[in-house]
Amino acid sequence: MKLIENLSVLHLENVLDDLNKFDIFISSGSFEERCKKSISIFLQNSVKIETSIIFSFIEKDKNDNKGKNLTKMLENLKKISKNLVLLDVGSVSKPSKGIKKFILEMDKLSVEFKNKKILLDISTFPKPYLFLLIKVLFDRYKVNSVYVCYTEPLKYKDKNTTNGETILTSGLDRIECIPGFVGNSTYSQNLLIVILGFEGNRAQEVFEIIEPTITYAINGFPSYKPGWHKISIENNMSFLNESGAHRHIYFAPANDPFETEKVISELIEEIKISNPDNNIIIAPLGTKIQALGILLYALRNRAIKIVYPFPSIYMSDRSEGVGESWIFKVDLSKWRKGNES
Numbered sequence: 205m206k207l208i209e210n211l212s213v214l215h216l217e218n219v220l221d222d223l224n225k226f227d228i229f230i231s232s233g234s235f236e237e238r239c240k241k242s243i244s245i246f247l248q249n250s251v252k253i254e255t256s257i258i259f260s261f262i263e264k265d266k267n268d269n270k271g272k273n274l275t276k277m278l279e280n281l282k283k284i285s286k287n288l289v290l291l292d293v294g295s296v297s298k299p300s301k302g303i304k305k306f307i308l309e310m311d312k313l314s315v316e317f318k319n320k321k322i323l324l325d326i327s328t329f330p331k332p333y334l335f336l337l338i339k340v341l342f343d344r345y346k347v348n349s350v351y352v353c354y355t356e357p358l359k360y361k362d363k364n365t366t367n368g369e370t371i372l373t374s375g376l377d378r379i380e381c382i383p384g385f386v387g388n389s390t391y392s393q394n395l396l397i398v399i400l401g402f403e404g405n406r407a408q409e410v411f412e413i414i415e416p417t418i419t420y421a422i423n424g425f426p427s428y429k430p431g432w433h434k435i436s437i438e439n440n441m442s443f444l445n446e447s448g449a450h451r452h453i454y455f456a457p458a459n460d461p462f463e464t465e466k467v468i469s470e471l472i473e474e475i476k477i478s479n480p481d482n483n484i485i486i487a488p489l490g491t492k493i494q495a496l497g498i499l500l501y502a503l504r505n506r507a508i509k510i511v512y513p514f515p516s517i518y519m520s521d522r523s524e525g526v527g528e529s530w531i532f533k534v535d536l537s538k539w540r541k542g543n544e545s
Contacts, residue, residue, distance in 0.1 A: 335384065
């Protein structure tokens with residue numbers, strides 16, 4: 205089965221006959237077991253990689269699951285990758301410092317990205333890192349296409365017994381723009397679009413800081429697993445009611461960045477007609493695949509502001525098991541056209 209560029213999101217195992225060699229592989233170590241899966245699939249399918257780059261964040265992990273997973277990742281990569289770079293990039297909530305270290309190390313090693321076959325595993329990349337990393341590949345290194353793979357968790361941890369919500373993070377460090385996506389504050393009023401995740405408190409926190417005149421919500425449907433779209437609605441019910449977003453709910457597939465980009469593009473075109481005098485702010489709190497769709501839209505529409513609630517702690521037991529793995533190709537040259545706006 206061949207990968208259809210920019211159209212199909214396919215199981216990773218099904219396309220490796222056609223994709224058995226990459227110039228650059230980028231991933232991250234994590235306490236989540238799924239961080240290892242793509243590399244295991246590569247090993248089983250004799251995929252060859254020229255240079256592998258693994259991000260390692262400082263995370264609280266009492267059982268050292270990240271250390272164990274990272275050791276296994278590196279062990280397997282040594283069997284299939286010619287060059288291996290481990291980057292200790294510091295705090296998971298400080299993407300600017302981490303990506304700066306990435307740039308310095310890549311320049312030091314003279315790693316070339318332009319016109320290379322690049323595969324990025326975003327399974328356990330924090331969303332702000334993902335946004336800034338792809339922007340750097342796009343702007344600084346002039347990368348025109350990148351393969352992206354993603355492995356789902358098998359399930360998320362049980363709900364909090366106190367309020368019934370799924371808890372994936374703890375504490376709030378700050379709410380601010382993701383570096384590189386500060387947009388333009390042309391107007392005095394803000395309009396907010398929230399991509400719903402499982403943590404309703406995060407959407408509520410963003411809403412209270414932004415104080416928008418109108419709030420829209422996008423829910424992941426179809427979801428990764430049957431019923432997951434209902435969980436995000438249930439967990440965000442207080443936010444949806446208080447913000448008024450329950451009157452403006454749209455849907456985008458949880459596992460298709462191109463459809464998410466299309467939905468957000470059409471929604472914003474409608475907004476520009478009905479509410480033209482507002483700064484448009486997006487909070488990507490849903491799946492990483494949806495976040496990638498928002499990122500693609502923002503690369504071509506620089507006036508859009510992307511905000512994120514940076515947590516104090518990412519919970520080390522937030523998910524369980526390893527689900528399905530997906531791969532697709534993003535033609536960044538398509539988004540490069542018209543990105544002056």
